[in-house]
Amino acid sequence: xxxxxxxxxxRRLLSLAGIEINGSNPWDIQVHDKxxxxxxxxQVELGLGExxxxxxxxxxxxxxxxxxxxxxxxxxEVKHNYKVALQLAGFWxxxxxSRRRAFIIGERHYDLGNDLFRNMLDKRMxxxxxxxxxxxxxxxxxxNKLELICKKLYLEPGMKVLDIGCGWGAFDKYAAEKYGVEVxxxxxxxxxxxxxxxxxxxxxxxxxLQDYRDVNEKFDRIVSVGMIEHVGHKNYREYFKVAERCLxxxxxxxxxxxxxxxxxKSINAWTHKYIFPNGMLPSVAQLAKAxxxxxxxxxxxxxxxxxxxxLMEWHKNFNNSWNEIQDKxxxxxxxxxxxxxxxxxxxxxxxxxxxxxxxxxxxTGVAGGYVPVR
Numbered sequence: 279x280x281x282x283x284x285x286x287x288x289r290r291l292l293s294l295a296g297i298e299i300n301g302s303n304p305w306d307i308q309v310h311d312k313x314x315x316x317x318x319x320x321q322v323e324l325g326l327g328e329x330x331x332x333x334x335x336x337x338x339x340x341x342x343x344x345x346x347x348x349x350x351x352x353x354x355e356v357k358h359n360y361k362v363a364l365q366l367a368g369f370w371x372x373x374x375x376s377r378r379r380a381f382i383i384g385e386r387h388y389d390l391g392n393d394l395f396r397n398m399l400d401k402r403m404x405x406x407x408x409x410x411x412x413x414x415x416x417x418x419x420x421x422n423k424l425e426l427i428c429k430k431l432y433l434e435p436g437m438k439v440l441d442i443g444c445g446w447g448a449f450d451k452y453a454a455e456k457y458g459v460e461v462x463x464x465x466x467x468x469x470x471x472x473x474x475x476x477x478x479x480x481x482x483x484x485x486x487l488q489d490y491r492d493v494n495e496k497f498d499r500i501v502s503v504g505m506i507e508h509v510g511h512k513n514y515r516e517y518f519k520v521a522e523r524c525l526x527x528x529x530x531x532x533x534x535x536x537x538x539x540x541x542x543k544s545i546n547a548w549t550h551k552y553i554f555p556n557g558m559l560p561s562v563a564q565l566a567k568a569x570x571x572x573x574x575x576x577x578x579x580x581x582x583x584x585x586x587x588x589l590m591e592w593h594k595n596f597n598n599s600w601n602e603i604q605d606k607x608x609x610x611x612x613x614x615x616x617x618x619x620x621x622x623x624x625x626x627x628x629x630x631x632x633x634x635x636x637x638x639x640x641x642t643g644v645a646g647g648y649v650p651v652r
Contacts, residue, residue: 344624443505447474
């Protein structure tokens, strides 16, 4: 196809979303390299993200541009080429989140550096969606989220809690201090374990570098915040079998997860390559099938719109602190990370793709009925 033809196709597609090439609106794309047009048509999401990293294009408000692209469903207008299709086929054919591969995400993402996440996140280091009801700052919204989880779990002093995917121990510290519970947190990130132990020193909290499949003991409550996105469709059933095995008969399990509007078995190719290798967002249908016969769904709470605001706060923090860490990470990382944060914000803003759910599960049903907390 002639280069001009690619440009014409891109121009036509973007116009459907109200985006103009080299236009004057803050969401209009400014193209610096004409090779962009062929690349984005033939490689779709991967080509769009990589060409941004390589400075082939810019835009004043990247989050708004991505929002407009998503609500117009432009990606459905462009078919993936065979190279991208082959890469994504691995998610269908191979267990990309097997026990042998479980620590890849920790090494390639969560071990990037505690300095990066300390500068970007709230003071408690929550790396998941905040709850903005009655909150005006990120710190308040994240503490709201932790309190919401504790109340939904009906925590009481002396309970033993398992945190699957504990991060830097934000929930564990909060629950131990505020509710007097004992917590075991597991993660596949060495850096998270190191810092979490420091932050929770003196509290009844234990951190383990451990795959969830290797836990085999009983708990009164289980919580998992932003971790099942790394489990994969081939392992959802096993994940919930582990939770069922480890939860006492009268216990509660709270799952906090990004969710997909559709059932898929792969992830955005750019996100897989640069941000969350082997990640996958579950749908309600996939989760419901995986818990069938194991758990009763007591409550499902969707506050996905709050992730837009959370991501924009992370973006602001990251950029405000960039001078402190830029020598370690470099300019291409700066563009990559901004693309990650802003494109994710745009996706949550659109509301027709990414969701955010908190799901409360019980093994035998809460006597008299579970009372939802908002």
